[in-house]
Amino acid sequence: MKYILLMSGSKAGVEGYQAWPPKDIEAHMSVLRKISDALTASGEFVATQALSGPAEAKVVRGEKNRVPVTDGVFPESKEFLLGYWIVDVASPERAYAIAGRISAAAGPGGVPTNVPIEVRRFATRESKSK
C-alpha cells in the first residue's frame, strides 16, 4: 500500500533552516539521502520531491473573464508543504517508522529536529504516475 509522508513548515521555519551552519545542513541532507538509499534498497521507495519556498506559493480560486484569480499573500505563520516522500510499504506501522526516521534527522548541533511528518494513505488502488 502506498503512503505519502508530508513535511510542512512556515516561512519563518524555512528561513531558520537556511540560516543553519553549512555543516549542520550537510549532516541533515546526508541523513535524508541515507533514508532514501535504504528505501530504494528495500524496494519501498516510490518518489521524493522538495518544493520551492512559501515565497513562491500562489493560491488559485476560479477564473474571472477566463483569467485565473491568483492570491500570493499569506500570513507568516501559515504552514506550507516543503517536501514529500511516497513509499510503498506492507503496513501503516512501516510508514510511521519511516516517518519517525525522517522526523529524527539531525538538526543544528546534531540534535534531532523532531519535525512532525504527516502520513497519508493513497486513495487510489493503482498509482496513476507515469
Add this chain to the structure above:
Amino acid sequence: MKYILMMNTMKAGTGVPAWPKKDLQAHIAFMMSLNKELHERGELVSAEGLSFPDQAKLVRAGKDGRPITDGIFPESKEFLAGFWIIDVDSPDRAYEIAAQISAAPGPGSAPLYMPIEVRPVMSAPPQEML
C-alpha cells in the same frame, strides 16, 4: 518547468461521499477528462488522490527514535486531498490549469471554486544546501 497543484480540504469538509450520486459522478468525470487532456498535451506528470483526513496521522520521532503517532486533529485543520504534478511552459499555464480544477462541478453542477495551491517543484536541493 514543473509545478505541483494542491487541493486541500478541511476535516469538517469531507462530506464529498454524501453528495448525490450523479453529482459525484459528474465531478469524477470532470477530473478524469481534465487528466486525460493534460496527459494528451504531455503536461501531466502524476495525479493522486489521498485517503480522507480520518486516516491521517502525524508522526514525530521519540527520544529513542521510535515513531510517536498522533491522529486527533481539530475539525478546522486543512488536509491535502489530492495533487497534480504538471510540466508546463509558464507559471500562467499552471494557474490556468489550477483555475480549471478550482471550477470543477460540485452538487447541482455548480462550480466549487476550491482554492488550489500552486508551487514550483525543485528538481534538486539548492547547491548551497549540499
